[in-house]
Amino acid sequence: MNLRPVPRSSVSDHVFGQLRDAIVSGTYAPGDPLPSERELGAVLTVNRHAVREALRRLQQLGLVRVSQGGATRVLDWRVHAGLDLAMSLTQVDEVLPIDTLVRDVLEMRACIGTDAARLCALRADPATRAAVTGAVTGYVGAAPDLDRMDQANIALWRQIVQGSGNTAYLLAFNSLVGGALAVGRVPPQRRTAELLDTAGHRRLAALIADGDGDGAAGQAHTLLTAPVTAATERTRT
Amino acid sequence: MNLRPVPRSSVSDHVFGQLRDAIVSGTYAPGDPLPSERELGAVLTVNRHAVREALRRLQQLGLVRVSQGGATRVLDWRVHAGLDLAMSLTQVDEVLPIDTLVRDVLEMRACIGTDAARLCALRADPATRAAVTGAVTGYVGAAPDLDRMDQANIALWRQIVQGSGNTAYLLAFNSLVGGALAVGRVPPQRRTAELLDTAGHRRLAALIADGDGDGAAGQAHTLLTAPVTAATERTRT
DNA sequence: TCAGACAGACTGGTCCAACCAGTTGACGGG
C-alpha cells in the first residue's frame, strides 16, 4: 500500500469541522444564533481564540454571518455558500447523499470541460496547444496504472482549462478537483471506463491543436458525459 | 441616490485584504514565505491574533499553506484557489483586467445556466416548475426598473439552478452572484439588452414547464450568450 | 575532510486575562 502523510489537525481545525458539519447537516438552522464564542470555548474546552479562528473560516465559506455586539448567526448555505464548500462536503451523507454529490460534480465537470475544450481550441496560443498534446501523451503513457492515469488526467484537463483563458473555469476546476472528485470517494473500478478511452483523448488533443472549437466540444462532451450517466445510474440504486 | 449600509471592516479584515491583494497581484510569488505572524503584526501595528485570523481566511481561500514550525508559504492561486476567490477579485486590475473577469464570469454563467435549465426541465418537480414561472412573472413585472429587474433576474435563475437538483451548480451560482457580477462593476446600460428580453424569458419558463430539456437549454443559451459576446467585444477595446 | 549529532533561534499553536465597542432587551419614568 502507498503511505500518505499523516493529517495533523489543530484544535481550531476540530472546532471548524464540528461547526461546519453541524451547520450543513441542519443542526443549526439558517437564522439561528450560534452559541457565543465564550460558551463554545467552554463547551469544547478550548480557548476563545481557537473558536474565533474557526468562525473566521466559516465566515469565509459563507456559512455564518458575524456581527459585533450581536450574535453570530447561521446563514443558509444553499444561498450564501460558494463552490468551495463542495471541498468540505464529504461527511454529511444524510443531508446530501455522497453518490448524488459525485454525480453533481461530474455533471459540472462535464459542463465546464466541454466549453473549456471549445474555448481552448479557439483561443489558446501554440505553446498551450502543444502542452495539451503533451499532456495527452503523458496520460496515455501512464496506462494501465489507474492512479497515475487519474493524476495525468487531472493534469490534462488543467491544461485545457488553462488554455481556455477563462479564470472562472480555472478556479471552478480547482474547487472540483479539490472536492469530492479527488477525495478518493470514487473507487477505481468506477472510473475505469472513463480513464481508458485513450483514443478519444488523442482525438480531443488533435481537434484542439487544429483549432476546431465545435469538434473539440463534441469530443470533450463524449468523454465527460459517460461517467455522468454511470454516476446517475448509481444514484438510483 | 439610494443609501447603502456602512461597510464596517475590522482590523483583521484589513490585514486579510492587504495580504490577499499582495498575493494575487504577485507581490509574493508562489512558494515565497510570508513574513512571520509576529513580524506582520509589528509592521501593520496590529496584534498577532488579528494576523492569525486573517491568515486563516487566506488558508481557507487556498492562498497560503501554513505549517507549524515552518514559515507560512504562498500557494499558486491558479492551482489551489477555488471559485470563491472570484468573489474577492475586484481590486487587482493589473494582473486580471476587470473586463476580462466579467467576460469569464458571464461565460461561466452561460455555460452553467444552459445546462441547469436543461436539467430543471427534466428533473424539477411541479412545485419548482410553478416557482420558475412565477419568478419570470415577477421579473417581467419589474420592468422597466433595471435594478429591480436585475434582482428578479437573479432570483429567477436561482430558481432554475435549484430546480436542476445539482448542488454543485447551486454553489457555483452563489459564487458567481456574490462575485464580480453583483459588485455593481457592470454599469446598467451594459446589461440592458440582456435584461429586456422578457419574451425570451417567458418562452424559457414555458419550455421548462413542458419538460422540454433541449428546448429549454437552447433558449437559455440564447438568453445567456448575448451578454457574453457583448462582454467579449468590450475586452478587445 | 566530511557526515552527522546537537543546540539554539526561529516558526506557528494555544492559552489566560483584561479591556474596548457595539447590540439587545428589560426596566422605569414620562
Add this chain to the structure above:
DNA sequence: CCCGTCAACTGGTTGGACCAGTCTGTCTGA
C-alpha cells in the same frame, strides 16, 4: 402607552506567556 436609560450581553482587540514543531549553523567525532 411610549420612549429613554442602563445593565448585561455579544463580538473585537490587545498583551503576554508558554508549548511544539522546524530549520540552520556549529561543533564533534570518525
